[in-house]
Structures are given as structure tokens and as C-alpha cells.
Amino acid sequence: MGEVASRFRNLQLAETRAEVLRRLELAAEPAPRDIGGPSWRLMLGELSALAEPIRRQFRHTEIARTATPRTVMLLPGFATHPIRMRYLAHQLERAGHTVKRWGLGFNLGPSVENLALLEGRLESLAARAGEPVYLVGWSLGGLFARELAKRRPELVAKVVTMGSPFSYNPRANNAWRAYHLVAGHRVEEPPVQADLAAKPPVETVALWSPRDGIVHPRAARGLPGERDREVALRCTHLGFAWDPEAVAAILRELEPS
Structure with missing residues (x-):
């Protein structure tokens, strides 16, 4: 039994090593020649998020x-x-x-299983509320929100994306290498069927920022027909989750038109 267990452990170790090497190869793929993410100057601007907990102590909104x-x-x-x-x-x-939270913990990319769990979560929230739910998704979370609304439009009142790369090119950002490493698949080859640029059949609003240091504005802003409206803000990519301007924009989207 000891020899069998040892062989099993060695096999698991070899499979893990092979998977790590595969993901490293994905992350090391050459960048597209004519498409890139925001400048490094904007990328460095994302470091301002480190001071946010301090700034928040002196802000009253x-x-x-x-x-x-x-x-x-x-x-x-x-x-x-x-x-x-x-x-x-x-x-x-x-x-x-x-x-309400989305119920899945860390967002490590899409899968058939987690999209099915999200559908169930959405169904439960809408049933308890007695009305469709508003989906507010930050970056990759916005792509999940758009796909959920395509699958279950009767359960969704509106989709608001914040710096979400649903348009242009899936590698027009500064995070695709990290995504390949963590998710284990290319950004343009998700393990679920999805047309990211296709507009959900519900009202869809794209919040984007020219100061975004992660996602190219063209990818987050979208084109007419890919969303109903786009709203330009002046925050960083990380700032979508706490910047007063972003908070105010989301609150406006929750009010009746």
C-alpha cells in the first residue's frame, strides 16, 4: 500500500508541475503587435489605491x-x-x-460550474426580492454580469459595468498575462460559450475612465450597439470600487430614468 500511495503522490506532483509549466507558457505568450493596455504611467497611477484607507478617514460623503x-x-x-x-x-x-454578494468568493475566471451557481444565486435573489435584480460588475465581474443577463434577462433589471473589457480586443489590458496564469486559459478562449461584445437584452451601462491603468478605454467603453450608454469617469481602475464619483454614478443608475 505504501508503494502505491507513493506512486500516486508522484503522479499528482508530475501533473501539478506540468500544469504550472503550461500556465507559465500561456502567460509568456507574445503581446499583440498593434494592441496593448494603458500606458505604464497610468498603470503606476493605480498605486494611489494604497492611500485610499487613509483618505477615507477624512472623507465624509x-x-x-x-x-x-x-x-x-x-x-x-x-x-x-x-x-x-x-x-x-x-x-x-x-x-x-x-x-448582496455574488456568493463565489474570489473571482478566478469563468467556468461552466460557477456560471451555473451564479444563475442559481440570481434566481434566488430575484425570488426573494419579488422583482429583477440590478447587476453591478467591476472589471471581469462586469463580464459575468453581462453574460448572466443574456442567459436570464427576465431576472435582471439593469447591468452596470465598471472598467469591464467587453469590447475591442481581449488583450487590450495590462492583466491578460496574470489572467492566463491564474485562470489557466487564454482570455479569448474561455471555457464557456460567450460573445462578450454582444449587448444583453436589458439596459446596459458601461462606466469607463481615461485614467484606467488596467483596461484600455476602448475595451471598457464599448461601441453603440454593444451597450445602451457609456459614462466617462475620472477614477483609476481600482478606484471604481471606492471613488466618490464612481459611487455617485452607480447610485444614479439605480434611480428611475
């Missing part, structure tokens, strides 16, 4: 109570946990909205 409370599901960005959207959730709750 007035939040008006809404007359039309919504049920909102927040979907986190790539490799982030819902806790990174806790500040945004708190501000929406101050306005009177009911805010």
Missing part, C-alpha cells in the same frame, strides 16, 4: 436616501474578493438599497 430601493448584486473583479467592494456596498446600503 453625503448619501441621499432613495425613494426606490433596489436589490443589487455586486460582482468583483479578476482575482479579487467581494470584500474589496465592501465600501461600495456600504454606500449603496446607506442610500437604502439591499446589496
